Amino acid sequence: MASQGRPSIQSHDALDAPALKGILRDGGKAGLIVDAASTRQNSEGVKSETDARDFASSADVSDDEGSVIKDDANSIEDYDEMELDPDTLIANTRKSMDTSLRPGAAGNMADPLTAQNPPSHERDRRKRNSIQIRLEKTDRKGRYVLTADDPEIREILRKGVEREKVEASGKKPRTRFRDLILTRQFSTFDRRSQASGDSQFFGFFTLFWLSMAFIIAQSCLKNWRDYGNILGSNQIMKMMFSHDVYVLGLTDGAMTLGMFVTYLLQVVVQKGWVNWNKGGWLLQNIWQTGYLAGLVGWAYFREWPWTHTIFAVLHGLVFLMKQHSFAFYNGYLSGVYRRRALLEGKLEQLQQLDAVQSPPTSPRGSQQMDQFATGIDLSELSKRTSSLTANTKRRPSMHRASTNLTTETSDVASVATAIQSGSPITPEQMDTFSNIIRSEISDLTLELRGKSHSGTNAYPSNLRLLNYAEYICLPTLVYELEYPRQDKINWWYVAEKLTATFGVLCIMQVISQAFIYPAVAKTLRMKEAGMTIEERWQEFPFIVSDMLFPLLIEQLLTWYLIWECILNVLAELTFFADRGFYGDWWNSVTWDQYARDWNRPVHNFLLRHVYHSSISTFHLSKHAATFVTFLLSALVHEMCMAIMFKKVRGYLFSMQLLQMPLVMASRSKYLRNQVVLGNVVFW
Template sequence: MAPTPYDPEESGVLRPRALRALDHHVDRPHLAMDRTPSSISSGRSTPVPEDAPPSVHSISIVRKQVRAQAKQRIFHNIDYQPRLSHFDPKSDHHWTWTAQVFLTLHTLTFLMKMHSYAFYNGHLSETERRLSALDEPEVKPLPVAVHYPRSPIVANGASMANTETDSTDTEIDPKQQVNKLRADLATELTSPLGQVTYPQNLTYSNYLEFMLFPTLCYELEYPRTTNTRWIEVLIKAAAVFGCIFLLTLTSEEFIVPVLSDSALRLRVISSHFERGLILAETISMLLFPFMVTFLLVFLVIFEYILGAFAEITRFADRRFYSDWWNSCDWLEFSRKWNLPVHHFLRRHVYFSSLTRFSVPGAMAITFLVSSIAHELVMVCITKKWRGYGFFAMMMQLPIVAVQRSKFVKGRKTFNVSYVSSSSGNLLF
């Protein structure tokens, strides 16, 4: 078959719709008279007279450029440009600090939950293996079950107790020792409420429930309420939004203006004495707004958000904090103001460190882990690694040493170090 002659209408099948419409107007002007206003635009406008004002020519040129940019290909193209991600510090598009803190806190929370889940179930797996080994005939004597963690001090104490027992009473029946050890191991594998025994807890539903529970330490079983009070959930949700509104108002009216004003004054003043006065004035003006912010954040997290999740999941233990406002030293404050994190650090950091370090060393490691977590949150807020939060948290160790000395311990009148250090902690 001979090739057909070139036809603009036929060749326009593989051309963009806007160009095919343009061919209709150029080659077949009689079709343009029949088109209605709702039909596809040809991309051409009425010619501008030569004697028109310059502003009219400018508008016409801009309209032609906009229409040219609006034309698309038949297949959708992706507009690739040299752009940076939201997490890149050189990028012009960043997440807000609230979103970054939200993501960071949730990431740390889930990491601690997964660590507690894996670590505790690993301990129970080892306990079950020891219990199963007792059923074998002619089993060798196993060490006495001790409470976790099995530190060298506890192990040495247990071995010395066993030696003294063997030396004083040599008529103890080995079967009684095995039965005693079997009872201790079975107790370890059973929940305190007595309804769940390892490995009955290793289910997907149990894991998902633990991820939603307002706690960081995994247990075989938790106390539960009978039903969910949805009115209470709605009240706590409304309180969350109300506190967020007050937080925004406090930061925009009483924190940001003070920081902006002090930054401008520090740029034009070179005297170190005057710069110190400006810093002292700024700190004094920020103490009360930071105190309000601290209390609002505390209410949002520990009273409303955790309380709402406890109500939804029917988690009965609602004691997420204690009377930290009555604390007389830093150790008491750190134990009371954040009970979920305190339980996690005490169980999985402090007690685990006791297996290899002394009590002061384990305490230092616990404060180190907590300081790194606080500094990470400060980096998300300021987008800079300054080390202020880490330094302020680690400075609690010498403060605790002073507070536990014989000159301050037990004396509430002379215990001014807690008040001064807690005021400084609000700035970080």
């Protein structure tokens, strides 16, 4: 599917082959050949025009662009069972569960014959749920070259090649701070997404909104009959707009302005006035603590209704996560920047040294030349450097942000020690030292460029006031130097999503007023009437049953309002092209899958700044880091409940932590392959 803003792709002759296989190549190309076995199986004896007859290995397909792999560190660490699928741009690409467990997946259909030979409409749907590429014929039958003009696809293909080479070498690559795949894609329920428009359940989606329209009409008729107007008593609306609305707006503006303290701190760090590793991160954490404490204290002081409170607190938490991501990414890059400047100075110092033209003739003198007082074996260092330069993959630095070369254990530190010692150096050794330092500088430069392919936003050029202000408005919580962008704003789309936003708000107000407020008012009346706890508990099951379905509808509408309507409006207005704000969480069969899919922006933040940071900074195991991530999420949710209701009850906190044993239970042999049962348990 071609998204808006992508380069135009010319169409070519269609390929009548049920399956292709091949090898990914650099530059957005892949060498493909027809899978003869699959062709014979699916054609049921009918010979296809593109059947393979006699072709060579797909590895012989040449790479016209001749790209050289310069970095083997662009990989994604797994989040327990989570992994990214970097070889596709179809929406919801994150493999939060085994694809064989997906409802309707191959091998998981009720009818095996249907799985092998799907009906025509199913084949058409699968064909439409794909990306546009250019498939070119070669001079040999059964062989093709696949070319993707989209820049994100080309980047993902490049990373796929790197990943395959790293896996073949048997080495586990090092994760970079910036390893987060962002692509051009639509959200699942977006009408422009073929995944929703051509879904077999499209009619149920329509029926849901027709049902909502019927509920509104029914409530309006009842209010007209009972109150003489369609709004009725309208206590919910009065509560929302009768108290401190202007103060709430000013508070939100103050929170936005407060975010620029983080920007100023990073400017100070970049100029070298504050060292991020020695005190900058502490100042940032102190500021974040004060920011959150001030917001919570102000909400308590104003005694806002819960609607005002939850808006201010959630928006404040969004701003807090944005500040944290911006500060810690740029703080890390400041260390990389200082390390590169230090190595550039060492390289200049090395170039000013006079090399010894002839080594000593005696074996003892040669040994003194080769292994001096510092204990560094220069001959061994030369061997490692030779093997490094001969390999196309550059070994990732283990100390990217370190500037203390005296305590560091690495080849670069050894070279720096050798230069500082003033010992005699031969021309060969000088070349070795120079190659090591240049290789490290090149790796650090690549790190400083991050996702900025052109280099215009590479650190520290990204520390511009306009750049930071734009980041505040973007619908993402994870800071990157650049994001995939679209070319223009579709104002009709903005109008559509704004209309949907206000429409959903009206529906939520009607449901709250008609179905939730009466039940809540009844509980308050029972308490004010002096009923005992035993008497109130007798009414409790009936009150819960009355509120259960309305609360479920409110939950679904709240999720749709934020993640489909509001975030898409922000994305369209800011040219933000990655609309993967959620996955198909409604198909979840495990709790960890739901935690990853229902709120992708927050998940990405927790993945980078809590899960991975716990592993890299505190050296926790994956299971311990997962527990810390769930614990922090539960604490934040409980904090929101305590601010809303002015009491700490612990219900939500306890039930969120109960998801951990539920995750382990869903991975047991009894539930592992039970898709329907797992989804029922989840709901």
